[in-house]
Amino acid sequence: MTRSFLTAPDGTTFRDLNGNGVLDPYEDPRLSPEERTDDLLGRLSLEEKVGLMFQTVIEVGDDGELLEAPGRISKSATTEVVVGKNMSHFNVHHIQTARQAAEWNNNLQELAESTPHGIPVTISTDPRHAFVENSGVAFSAGPFSQWPEPMGLAAIDDVDAIRAFADIARQEYVAVGIRAALHPQIDLATEPRWGRQAQSLGHDADRVAEFTAAYLEGFQGDVLGATSVACTTKHFPGGGPQKDGEDAHFPYGREQVYPAGMFDYHLRPFEEAIRRGTAAIMPYYGMPVGLERDGEAIEEVGFGYNRQIITDLLRGELGYDGVVVTDWELVNDNHVGDQVLPARAWGVESLTPPERMEKILHAGADQFGGEECVDILLDLVAEGRVTEERIDESARRILLVKFQLGLFDDPYVDVDAAEALVGRADFREQGHRAQAESITILENVERDGVPTLPLFAGPEKVAIYSENVGADALAAWGTSVTDPADADVAIVRLGAPFEPRDDLFLEAWFHQGSLEFPPGLVHRLLRIADHCPLVVVVNLDRPAIMTPLVPFVSALAVDYGSSDAALLDALAGVIPPRGSLPVEIPRSMDAVRASREDAPSDTENPVYPLHYGLSLHGPAALR
Known part of the structure; x- marks a missing residue:
C-alpha cells in the first residue's frame, strides 16, 4: 500500500514520504522547489545521493507488474535497482498498452515509497510516436x-505543427507516468550518410532552432510543472558531423x-534550447578530432568526458546550469545475449571503469546514462x-527537476483515464494528417498536359500494381493487379539504401554506409x-541517391514515416502534401x-536542394 496523505495541524495535506508523521519541508507543497x-x-545518505546519478533501462511486465529478473535488455531486477x-x-x-504502462508506473512508484525518503521515480523514454x-x-x-519521424515534422516546415505534436505527445506521456523525454534530437544532419537523421530536424540551423523552441514549449511549457514532460535535448554540441557518416x-x-x-553553426539550436529552459542536455559519444576553439586545441576524447565542452563551453560560455546526462554506457561494456557493444569510451579506451567515471564527473556531467554501477x-x-x-x-540539480515536475506531491496516474486518452481518435487523426502533409513531391511528370499526381482523379477505380503497399489501403482507390502490364499505375515504396551490418549489439538496427540503390533494383x-506510369516513394531516413530513378519515374516522392493510408491520401490530394526537404538530396556518392561533414548543403550540384518540394495544385512549383 502507498503511504497515505496526512493533514498537518495547520490543515496542509501532504504525503508523508519518510513515514515520520511530520510535515517536513521537503514534503511541504507550499514551499518552492528550490527550498x-x-x-x-541535507537529509539524504551518500548512497541515496549517488543513486540519483544513474539512469538505466528497466522493463515493463506484460500486465504492468514489476519484473524481478533481468529483462531482454535490462540487467537487474526492479527491486534491486x-x-x-x-x-x-x-x-x-x-x-504494449496504455493500461499496462500506467499500471507499471503506479507499481513502480509504490515500490519507490518504501525507500527511506520516498523519492519518486522519473520515467523517461526515447521517441515513441513514429x-x-x-x-x-x-x-x-x-x-x-x-x-x-521528426524529420517529417521538419518537412512540414510549420512551428505550430511541431508545437501541436509536442503538446499531444506530452499529454500521452503524462497520462501513463512518463515525465522525461530523451529528446528532442537537434543534431544538424550535415553529413548525408549519418544513420540518425530520421530523428533530427534537418540541417538548417536557424530553422532547427525555431523548431526546437516550439518542441520544448509543447513538452515543457513556459516552466516545468505538474503537467510537463522534462526534455533532454541532445546531442551536445551537435552529433551530425561524424567522419564519413559512421555512427559513434x-x-x-x-x-x-x-x-x-x-563547429559554432552546430551550436545554434542548443543555444535556443538553453534559452527555452531545457531540463537536461545530453552530450554525444563522438570524439572531436583536430578541433580548435579560440586558439585552444580541444581534447580528443568523447564529448561526455570532455571538460572543455561540458564545463567550459556549456556551463561557462553558454550559461547552462541544468542537468547533464551522459549518453548510454560510457563506463562499462554492454553485453546482451551473445553480443557485446564496447563502452563508448572514445579516446579513453585504456582507462578503467572507475577512471572513466572520475573523468566524466570532472568534465561536469551529473548523471550516468545506461549504467547502474553505483558501487x-x-x-x-x-x-x-x-x-x-x-x-x-x-544531486541538487537532479532533485530540483523532480520537485518542479510535482513528482513528490503525486507521481501516480489514473489507469482508466490513461487508457481513454492515449491514442485518442482526434490525436490519431492529427498524426495521420501530419504523415500525409509531410510527404515531399520531388518529380511530377506531365503527360499530354496532365500531371501524374494527384492520382485517382477520375470517378472510376483504377488497376494498381504495387510493392510494399498494403491491399487494405489500396482497396479504397483501385483494384490490385500482379502484373505491371495490366496496371494503370504502379506505386512502389522503397526504403533508403544502406549496408547491412550485424557484428556489434545494436548495429543491425542502424542504417549506415552507401546511399546508392543497387543496380538490379534500378533495372527492375x-x-x-x-508498362505503366511509375510512382516511387522513398522512405527518407537518409538522403538516398535518386539520380538513376529520375529519368524514368512519372512521380517521385519521399516520406519520413507514414502509413499506407496516409501516403495514398497524399498522392491522391485528399490531404495535400506540403513537405519540403529538410536536407538536400545528393547527386552521387x-x-x-x-x-x-560539418557543412550544410555541401554536396556539389545536388539533385534536389534544401527546402525543395513541389505542389500538387496548379503548375508544379518549388515551395
Whole structure:
C-alpha cells in the first residue's frame, strides 16, 4: 500500500514520504522547489545521493507488474535497482498498452515509497510516436498516436505543427507516468550518410532552432510543472558531423570532424534550447578530432568526458546550469545475449571503469546514462577521488527537476483515464494528417498536359500494381493487379539504401554506409515503368541517391514515416502534401564523399536542394 496523505495541524495535506508523521519541508507543497531540494539534500545518505546519478533501462511486465529478473535488455531486477541501489531514474522500452504502462508506473512508484525518503521515480523514454523501431534510438508508436519521424515534422516546415505534436505527445506521456523525454534530437544532419537523421530536424540551423523552441514549449511549457514532460535535448554540441557518416555508437564511428570549421553553426539550436529552459542536455559519444576553439586545441576524447565542452563551453560560455546526462554506457561494456557493444569510451579506451567515471564527473556531467554501477562511484568517494560536495552538486540539480515536475506531491496516474486518452481518435487523426502533409513531391511528370499526381482523379477505380503497399489501403482507390502490364499505375515504396551490418549489439538496427540503390533494383523499376506510369516513394531516413530513378519515374516522392493510408491520401490530394526537404538530396556518392561533414548543403550540384518540394495544385512549383 502507498503511504497515505496526512493533514498537518495547520490543515496542509501532504504525503508523508519518510513515514515520520511530520510535515517536513521537503514534503511541504507550499514551499518552492528550490527550498524543498535544499531540505531533502541535507537529509539524504551518500548512497541515496549517488543513486540519483544513474539512469538505466528497466522493463515493463506484460500486465504492468514489476519484473524481478533481468529483462531482454535490462540487467537487474526492479527491486534491486530501486531499493538496493537507490536509483530513481529509468528509461522505459517496449510498451504494449496504455493500461499496462500506467499500471507499471503506479507499481513502480509504490515500490519507490518504501525507500527511506520516498523519492519518486522519473520515467523517461526515447521517441515513441513514429515508425522507427530501434532500441538504441526510438520505438514505433504502439498504443500512442503515430506521427512522421521528426524529420517529417521538419518537412512540414510549420512551428505550430511541431508545437501541436509536442503538446499531444506530452499529454500521452503524462497520462501513463512518463515525465522525461530523451529528446528532442537537434543534431544538424550535415553529413548525408549519418544513420540518425530520421530523428533530427534537418540541417538548417536557424530553422532547427525555431523548431526546437516550439518542441520544448509543447513538452515543457513556459516552466516545468505538474503537467510537463522534462526534455533532454541532445546531442551536445551537435552529433551530425561524424567522419564519413559512421555512427559513434560503434568504434569505427568514434571520430567527429569539422573540416569546414563550422563547429559554432552546430551550436545554434542548443543555444535556443538553453534559452527555452531545457531540463537536461545530453552530450554525444563522438570524439572531436583536430578541433580548435579560440586558439585552444580541444581534447580528443568523447564529448561526455570532455571538460572543455561540458564545463567550459556549456556551463561557462553558454550559461547552462541544468542537468547533464551522459549518453548510454560510457563506463562499462554492454553485453546482451551473445553480443557485446564496447563502452563508448572514445579516446579513453585504456582507462578503467572507475577512471572513466572520475573523468566524466570532472568534465561536469551529473548523471550516468545506461549504467547502474553505483558501487564504483561510492568507492571513488571512499577513496577520496570524488568529494561528497561534488556529489551534492549533481544531486541538487537532479532533485530540483523532480520537485518542479510535482513528482513528490503525486507521481501516480489514473489507469482508466490513461487508457481513454492515449491514442485518442482526434490525436490519431492529427498524426495521420501530419504523415500525409509531410510527404515531399520531388518529380511530377506531365503527360499530354496532365500531371501524374494527384492520382485517382477520375470517378472510376483504377488497376494498381504495387510493392510494399498494403491491399487494405489500396482497396479504397483501385483494384490490385500482379502484373505491371495490366496496371494503370504502379506505386512502389522503397526504403533508403544502406549496408547491412550485424557484428556489434545494436548495429543491425542502424542504417549506415552507401546511399546508392543497387543496380538490379534500378533495372527492375525501369522495366515496370516500361508498362505503366511509375510512382516511387522513398522512405527518407537518409538522403538516398535518386539520380538513376529520375529519368524514368512519372512521380517521385519521399516520406519520413507514414502509413499506407496516409501516403495514398497524399498522392491522391485528399490531404495535400506540403513537405519540403529538410536536407538536400545528393547527386552521387562521389559528391557525398567530397563534401565536408560539418557543412550544410555541401554536396556539389545536388539533385534536389534544401527546402525543395513541389505542389500538387496548379503548375508544379518549388515551395
